[in-house]
Amino acid sequence: MISFRVTARSSRSAARLGVLSTPHGDIETPAFVPVATRAAVKAISLQQAAEAGCQLLICNTFHLHLTPGEDLVAAAGGLHSFMGWQRPLMTDSGGYQVFSLGFGRDHDVGKLRGVFPGKEQQATIKPGSQPNHVKITDDGVWFRSPRDGSKHFLGPAESLAMQRKLGADIVFAFDECTAPLTTPAYLELSLRRTHAWAERCLELHDGEQALYGIVQGSHYRELRQHSARFIGGLPFAGFGIGGDLGQDKQDMHQVLEWTVPLLPEERPRHLLGIGHPEDFDEIVRRGVDTFDCIVPTLHARHGIAFTAEGRLNLRNRRFLTDPAPLDPACSCPTCRYASRRYLAHLVRLEEIGAMAALTVHNLHYCNRLAASLREAIAKGSL
Ligand SMILES: [Zn+2]
Incomplete structure (x- = not known):
């Protein structure tokens, strides 16, 4: 129970x-x-x-x-x-x-x-x-x-x-x-x-x-x-x-x-x-x-990342020349090792690795977001 x-x-x-x-x-x-x-x-x-x-x-x-x-x-x-x-x-x-x-x-x-x-x-x-x-x-x-x-x-x-x-x-x-x-x-x-x-x-x-x-x-x-x-x-x-x-x-x-x-x-x-x-x-x-x-995992498989800057659609051409990490505010394995331009390339190829990398990030992002809300309640600021 x-x-x-x-x-x-x-x-x-x-x-x-x-x-x-x-x-x-x-x-x-x-x-x-x-x-x-x-x-x-x-x-x-x-x-x-x-x-x-x-x-x-x-x-x-x-x-x-x-x-x-x-x-x-x-x-x-x-x-x-x-x-x-x-x-x-x-x-x-x-x-x-x-x-x-x-x-x-x-x-x-x-x-x-x-x-x-x-x-x-x-x-x-x-x-x-x-x-x-x-x-x-x-x-x-x-x-x-x-x-x-x-x-x-x-x-x-x-x-x-x-x-x-x-x-x-x-x-x-x-x-x-x-x-x-x-x-x-x-x-x-x-x-x-x-x-x-x-x-x-x-x-x-x-x-x-x-x-x-x-x-x-x-x-x-x-x-x-x-x-x-x-x-x-x-x-x-x-x-x-x-x-x-x-x-x-x-x-x-x-x-x-x-x-x-x-x-x-x-x-x-x-x-x-x-x-x-x-x-x-x-x-x-x-x-x-x-x-x-299902949104965080479903969107990840379609090339969409949730970040501190909002939703990023990595199918967008501009990310092919962007050397920044996916979400500079995130500490997940994807954000530590992969750049936006590399992920944008993988998303265009529909590589399995792109789906995995974005799913890891989106879940990390959502769990961190929930944790930040818990911190806000504990501090009395929500
Ligand atoms: Zn991340």
């Missing part, structure tokens, strides 16, 4: 400093959580991820169920020994795939957070609507594998059993992650399902792993608050905040302001799937303890 201790609180915001203790060590919070969907941080080794200061990784139950399968991972002794990663791990429940392989795929959103339909678009997902490739029932969800079209069923019991075999320190209750174009009427039905599944997960949970419940409710105040009260009132070890958080950053901040104050103060809060480096500060100010995001 886990325990969570708040060690300092900001007097100027809802930000808090804490220690989340797990069977695989302590996590200093607020913390950024890199994504290791299929038990890999893409482009780099887990040793490099540890050296970049990663405290905790999040893997995905649905994708690991498809490859290599939870039984194979269990036979290896669980994810920690399978991966050779001895720090804390989380597994997502598969609830996000209800969206990403369902309505998200139909409407071509969800690959990346921040890609929202325009405000003028009408909500079209009404009670009775079903996505093209996923079938949502009150018992759970039928998925089609994006690889070979095979059918897979995940409900609260299936997701939890898979997560038990995977053996992460922190697991999530199975939920329906809803899409931006959902009507309030559909959301009401969806929340009823998500809430029933949350209760079912608690009944089935054996207590060895820490189980987090997930608050949904999209960008509607009343529904978000209803979900936060309901999920926050259940004996979960911590809470995830998931789903559609509106059209822009202001909406996302608003959703957090509605939700976080209704969750129990003494338990940890995880924001699912959000965390561009420029958002860290605002997320932390609103009382979030951990947050995961």
Whole structure:
């Protein structure tokens, strides 16, 4: 199990400093959580991820169920020994795939957070609507594998059993992650399902792993608050905040302001799937303890570095003649040894080494940024 201790609180915001203790060590919070969907941080080794200061990784139950399968991972002794990663791990429940392989795929959103339909678009997902490739029932969800079209069923019991075999320190209750174009009427039905599944997960949970419940409710105040009260009132070890958080950053901040104050103060809060480096500060100010995001690693593989000077796109020609280190303010191995002009050259060649070098840097940058926010909370300046 886990325990969570708040060690300092900001007097100027809802930000808090804490220690989340797990069977695989302590996590200093607020913390950024890199994504290791299929038990890999893409482009780099887990040793490099540890050296970049990663405290905790999040893997995905649905994708690991498809490859290599939870039984194979269990036979290896669980994810920690399978991966050779001895720090804390989380597994997502598969609830996000209800969206990403369902309505998200139909409407071509969800690959990346921040890609929202325009405000003028009408909500079209009404009670009775079903996505093209996923079938949502009150018992759970039928998925089609994006690889070979095979059918897979995940409900609260299936997701939890898979997560038990995977053996992460922190697991999530199975939920329906809803899409931006959902009507309030559909959301009401969806929340009823998500809430029933949350209760079912608690009944089935054996207590060895820490189980987090997930608050949904999209960008509607009343529904978000209803979900936060309901999920926050259940004996979960911590809470995830998931789903559609509106059209822009202001909406996302608003959703957090509605939700976080209704969750129990003494338990940890995880924001699912959000965390561009420029958002860290605002997320932390609103009382979030951990947050995961694919952006730092995904952008690295596309030649984009996050630096003290802002985002640098190394595909830009000007970097081919720039002898400066990638980020003069950074002490990671990439910034110590490689110049911008050399990295720009590697990015143009789509060299594996460029993806690795930028991933190492972006993770180092994000972990340093989270550490600087912790320092600011400790000093009372956030
Ligand atoms: Zn660096």
